[in-house]
Amino acid sequence: DIQMTQSPSSLSASVGDRVTITCRASQSIGSYVNWYQLKAGKAPKLLIFGVFSLQSGVPSRFSGSGSGTDFTLTISSLQPEDFATYYCQQSYSSLPSWTFGQGTKVEIK
Amino acid sequence: QVQLVQSGAEVRKPGASVTVSCKASGYTFSRYAMHWVRQAPGQRFEWMGWINAGNGNTKHSQKFQGRVTISRDTSASIVYLELRSLRSEDTAVYYCARSILTPNYFDPWGQGTAVTVSS
Numbered sequence: 001d002i003q004m005t006q007s008p009s010s011l012s013a014s015v016g017d018r019v020t021i022t023c024r025a026s027q028s029i030g031s032y033v034n035w036y037q038l039k040a041g042k043a044p045k046l047l048i049f050g051v052f053s054l055q056s057g058v059p060s061r062f063s064g065s066g067s068g069t070d071f072t073l074t075i076s077s078l079q080p081e082d083f084a085t086y087y088c089q090q091s092y093s094s095l096p097s098w099t100f101g102q103g104t105k106v107e108i109k
Numbered sequence: 110q111v112q113l114v115q116s117g118a119e120v121r122k123p124g125a126s127v128t129v130s131c132k133a134s135g136y137t138f139s140r141y142a143m144h145w146v147r148q149a150p151g152q153r154f155e156w157m158g159w160i161n162a163g164n165g166n167t168k169h170s171q172k173f174q175g176r177v178t179i180s181r182d183t184s185a186s187i188v189y190l191e192l193r194s195l196r197s198e199d200t201a202v203y204y205c206a207r208s209i210l211t212p213n214y215f216d217p218w219g220q221g222t223a224v225t226v227s228s
Contacts, residue, residue, distance in 0.1 A: 046216040100154040
């Protein structure tokens with residue numbers, strides 16, 4: 001499997017802060033990275049696909065960057081509704097399966 | 110709007126089977142694929158398998174070889190996940206998620222179905 005490792009596992013931040021979450025792949029995966037947001041009791045939500053592309057309806061304060069093995073999700077100005085857990089996912093190879101990072105929980109400071 | 114609505118929570122004993130359903134609406138069912146992804150408590154998401162809703166072809170993770178069946182009812186726009194020989198480690202929230210037929214990302218996702226395996 002392609003292993004996806006996120007850091008940090010959790011962070012505390014204040015409203016208005018700039019937040020950066022990183023995701024490292026165990027091998028080069030080009031631009032095949034997606035980011036999801038998960039809130040308790042809700043369906044996971046696609047934020048960014050193909051490293052950079054913002055899913056329709058997602059606020060522009062979310063952005064993605066990176067290539068190869070290292071990728072970043074940035075929230076430029078954290079809002080109250082952004083406190084959630086974020087996951088990266090590689091869509092480079094389904095052999096043997098698509099894989100996700102372990103998640104980064106963003107908590108209120 | 111595109112919506113995936115899953116069946117309700119289930120409790121099973123070890124060794125039993127469970128079937129979770131996912132009803133799709135708001136798009137042409139047969140033009141997309143549907144995946145099943147689960148998340149055990151405190152764990153990352155784990156992809157289980159997918160079905161081409163058009164032709165019914167399936168593929169699943171080798172981890173679930175022999176225990177999982179993914180099927181669909183095109184007339185009702187429903188996809189099913191059957192997991193057999195349940196063990197405690199199968200306790201998780203199970204999600205369906207749509208993709209295009211050449212999967213790239215999962216969007217949208219269902220609301221999740223909690224499956225608890227306990228004696």
